[in-house]
Amino acid sequence: MRSEKTGISIYRTPSHNNVKTSTFQKTSTVNSDAIKEALKQVKYPGFSRDIVSFGLVKSAAFADGTAKVSLTLTTADPKVPLHLKKEVENCLRALPGVTSTIVDVAVSAPRAATPAGGNLGGNAAAPKTIRHAIAIASGKGGVGKSTFAVNLACSLAQVLAAQGRPGRVGLMDCDIYGPSVPLMIGLHGERPHVEGDNLIPIEKHGVKVMSMGFLVDDNTPVVWRGPMIMKTIQQFVQNVRWGELDVLLIDLPPGTGDAQLSLVQTLPLDGAILVTTPQPAATNIARKGGLMFQKVNVPLLGVAENMSYFTDPTGTRHALFGEGGGARTAESLGTVLLGQVPLIPEIRSGGDSGTPIVVSAPQSAAAEVFREIGRALMEEVQRRTAAAKPGTGSA
Ligand SMILES: Nc1ncnc2c1ncn2[C@@H]1O[C@H](COP(=O)(O)OP(=O)(O)OP(=O)(O)O)[C@@H](O)[C@H]1O
Ligand SMILES: [Mg+2]
Numbered sequence: 001m002r003s004e005k006t007g008i009s010i011y012r013t014p015s016h017n018n019v020k021t022s023t024f025q026k027t028s029t030v031n032s033d034a035i036k037e038a039l040k041q042v043k044y045p046g047f048s049r050d051i052v053s054f055g056l057v058k059s060a061a062f063a064d065g066t067a068k069v070s071l072t073l074t075t076a077d078p079k080v081p082l083h084l085k086k087e088v089e090n091c092l093r094a095l096p097g098v099t100s101t102i103v104d105v106a107v108s109a110p111r112a113a114t115p116a117g118g119n120l121g122g123n124a125a126a127p128k129t130i131r132h133a134i135a136i137a138s139g140k141g142g143v144g145k146s147t148f149a150v151n152l153a154c155s156l157a158q159v160l161a162a163q164g165r166p167g168r169v170g171l172m173d174c175d176i177y178g179p180s181v182p183l184m185i186g187l188h189g190e191r192p193h194v195e196g197d198n199l200i201p202i203e204k205h206g207v208k209v210m211s212m213g214f215l216v217d218d219n220t221p222v223v224w225r226g227p228m229i230m231k232t233i234q235q236f237v238q239n240v241r242w243g244e245l246d247v248l249l250i251d252l253p254p255g256t257g258d259a260q261l262s263l264v265q266t267l268p269l270d271g272a273i274l275v276t277t278p279q280p281a282a283t284n285i286a287r288k289g290g291l292m293f294q295k296v297n298v299p300l301l302g303v304a305e306n307m308s309y310f311t312d313p314t315g316t317r318h319a320l321f322g323e324g325g326g327a328r329t330a331e332s333l334g335t336v337l338l339g340q341v342p343l344i345p346e347i348r349s350g351g352d353s354g355t356p357i358v359v360s361a362p363q364s365a366a367a368e369v370f371r372e373i374g375r376a377l378m379e380e381v382q383r384r385t386a387a388a389k390p391g392t393g394s395a
Pocket of ligand 1 (some may be wrong): 147193342
């Protein structure tokens with residue numbers, strides 16, 4: 001699987017035909033046009049039209065007995081590319097002289113097709129009621145990603161409630177190895193209600209929460225969790241009754257490896273925020289995380305610097321982890337620094353007690369930083385959504 005455009009996955013498996021057709025090869029008239037003509041027999045699932053007239057066949061070629069076809073399609077249903085790939089292979093194998101086939105199917109998730117905008121809004125398999133889905137990511141672990149996600153979610157809920165839009169923020173904790181959101185938001189040990197095939201998120205501090213931590217207990221072996229992740233993440237998008245949300249924040253596990261990459265491609269995302277502490281040990285890996293998102297065309301909405309400074313009782317600021325790392329990371333990735341969150345004991349204790357600082361001390365300077373970041377973020381996604389609307393240019 002690889003990716004070229006937003007959310008694109010490529011299904012590619014060469015398959016070999018055992019039929020001995022070498023004598024055919026010399027006389028074969030199979031060429032690009034003949035292949036396209038043959039592919040007119042392949043119908044798009046659920047439609048009477050064929051894939052050629054739909055314009056899904058990007059290229060078709062034949063050389064040395066191998067027929068090679070590339071398809072591009074936009075769908076949120078993983079069954080469609082698999083079905084089409086099989087149909088195309090069968091069709092190619094029936095052609096004289098074809099001994100093997102290579103079928104590439106590039107799949108992109110539907111984008112910004114609805115007035116609500118956003119990948120989730122335009123994704124047929126995802127709830128149309130979610131306007132913006134934003135991942136909170138980092139390269140390095142322990143930089144405060146979950147703390148940031150929880151506080152940002154609660155402050156966004158406050159800002160939106162003040163605008164007459166209560167209950168419009170969701171928080172999805174995708175960290176299967178160390179889900180910390182339930183503890184940090186005060187829902188440790190809770191279990192979501194199940195209604196039919198759907199999970200009902202649990203609401204706390206105005207935020208609708210779903211977490212791997214609700215579904216696996218602390219004793220669930222890690223080896224068992226790995227294979228579950230993609231399926232579970234898909235279910236978190238499709239089978240959780242989020243209701244109408246202005247924004248869904250997604251707390252990702254740390255790292256920039258394959259797991260994160262597949263996760264990012266599994267989720268229909270509108271953008272990502274990178275959390276980093278100022279020191280190079282964190283910013284270097286955050287940069288890699290940023291490049292990963294750019295590779296799969298998930299827009300970077302900004303960098304949030306955490307543990308930026310500590311203010312002592314005399315009011316003097318100390319840059320314990322260095323200075324300027326967040327701004328430098330943002331600049332090198334061509335994005336903005338959304339804000340700087342101070343290192344303060346109340347942020348730590350708020351996470352441990354389940355009452356985030358933006359809830360326990362909404363008037364504090366730290367709470368104001370989170371609200372500012374929340375406002376900047378909403379402005380940025382709305383600006384991008386407006387720019388992506390059909391007719392305005394940059395879809
Ligand atoms: N601004 C801050 N001030 C004080 N403590 C903080 C701050 N941000 C995070 N912490 C503390 O740092 C620790 C790590 O934070 P957190 O668990 O949010 O990081 P993380 O990046 O999500 O970690 P992981 O990579 O394991 O998911 C926690 O104990 C948290 O309370
Ligand atoms: Mg975390």
